[in-house]
Amino acid sequence: xxxxxxxxxxxxxxxxxxxxxxxxxxxxxxxxxxxxxxxxxxxxxxxxxxxxxxxxxxxxxxxxxxxxxxxxxxxxxxxxxxxxxxxxxxxxxxxxxxxxxxxxxxxxxxxxxxxxxxxxxxxxxxxxxxxxxxxxxxxxxxxxxxxxxxxxxxxxxxxxxxxxxxxxxxxxxxxxxxxxxxxxxxxxxxxxxxxxxxxxxxxxxxxxxxxxxxxxxxxxxxxxxxxxxxxxxxxxxxxxxxxxxxxxxxxxx
Numbered sequence: 001x002x003x004x005x006x007x008x009x010x011x012x013x014x015x016x017x018x019x020x021x022x023x024x025x026x027x028x029x030x031x032x033x034x035x036x037x038x039x040x041x042x043x044x045x046x047x048x049x050x051x052x053x054x055x056x057x058x059x060x061x062x063x064x065x066x067x068x069x070x071x072x073x074x075x076x077x078x079x080x081x082x083x084x085x086x087x088x089x090x091x092x093x094x095x096x097x098x099x100x101x102x103x104x105x106x107x108x109x110x111x112x113x114x115x116x117x118x119x120x121x122x123x124x125x126x127x128x129x130x131x132x133x134x135x136x137x138x139x140x141x142x143x144x145x146x147x148x149x150x151x152x153x154x155x156x157x158x159x160x161x162x163x164x165x166x167x168x169x170x171x172x173x174x175x176x177x178x179x180x181x182x183x184x185x186x187x188x189x190x191x192x193x194x195x196x197x198x199x200x201x202x203x204x205x206x207x208x209x210x211x212x213x214x215x216x217x218x219x220x221x222x223x224x225x226x227x228x229x230x231x232x233x234x235x236x237x238x239x240x241x242x243x244x245x246x247x248x249x250x251x252x253x
Contacts, residue, residue, distance in 0.1 A: 079140060082168045084194070086137040086238075090123045093131040099123060120239045121185035135189075135238035141167030146202065148235040148244035155207045157235045157244070161197040168196045171205055171235060175213050178230040178247075183216055187239060209233070214250050226250060 075081040092098045099122035100114060114122055120134035141163025149156045157171045171194075174187040190213040197203040214231065215224040228251050235244040 082141075082166070083137065083139050084168055084170070086135050086170050086172075086192075087132055088134070090120050090130045090134045091132040091136075093128075097126070097128045097130070099126055116183070117185060121188065124186040124239070129240070133238045133240040135170075135172050135192075135236075137170065137238075139167050139169070141165050141199070143167070143169050143237070145171075145235060145237075145243040148233070148246050150209065150233055150246045150248060152248045152250070153209055155191070155209055155233060155235065155246070156204055157193075157195075157207065158202055158204045159195055159197070160202040161199055164199050166196070166198055168194055169237075170194050171207065172237065172239075173207050173209065174234045174236065174239060175209070175248075176232045176234065177227065178232055181227065184227070187234065188213065189239070190233070209248075 072081070076083050095101060100118070103110070112118070117125060123130055123133070141161055144160045144162055145157065146160055147156075147158040155173055157173075159169055159171060161167050161169075170192055172192040173190040175190040176187045177184055190209050191207040193205045193207045195203045195205040211226070212224065215226050217223075218225045229249075231248045231250060233246045233248055234242070235246075236242065
């Protein structure tokens with residue numbers, strides 16, 4: 001697949017995570033047309049770049065409730081507000097660890113030879129763990145994931161705030177086929193939702209599971225098709241976690 005007209009931004013990045021070809025802002029590499037595909041936008045948290053306060057897929061601004069006349073960043077650093085950011089990309093420890101390093105267009109074109117295995121989907125096939133995985137984020141409290149129930153259409157996740165202050169957590173759902181499928185990623189983001197709880201309290205959040213999460217694109221027929229079989233639904237804090245899981249059986253058409 002080829003993208004034309006990918007742009008870049010001037011500037012320099014610190015070594016060793018500078019982009020190849022002197023390209024300070026990675027070309028826009030938009031996700032595949034599959035469900036839950038993240039997008040890498042200029043300024044988003046990409047290898048070597050600096051994250052900005054903008055929403056991209058799972059990412060969100062660092063502070064959602066800035067007080068009048070205050071700095072959102074200062075509120076977070078001083079503990080007045082809870083950090084709400086979750087990484088919409090994967091950060092490597094070294095650029096050489098990244099599954100895709102050729103991000104500079106050649107002749108005005110940027111080829112997607114990795115197919116659907118882009119972003120965190122490609123990292124799941126790597127033998128090297130990233131420094132910070134897709135969906136990673138921190139806060140001023142701690143959480144446990146207590147229970148996951150699903151009927152295949154909706155997932156209900158119960159979490160508990162085990163810290164000593166009010167907190168906000170982003171529960172994430174990832175879907176994985178039980179039987180390996182070379183045309184599908186090992187895990188794909190199916191949904192996510194925020195939940196807020198007082199210290200020592202538990203809270204429940206419902207997350208819809210879209211039917212598209214169980215489908216693949218049939219390029220010959222130009223339509224989405226459902227893959228039957230058993231799937232594992234993971235309720236976690238980021239794509240690399242293994243906290244709660246449930247099974248969903250799907251009948252194809």
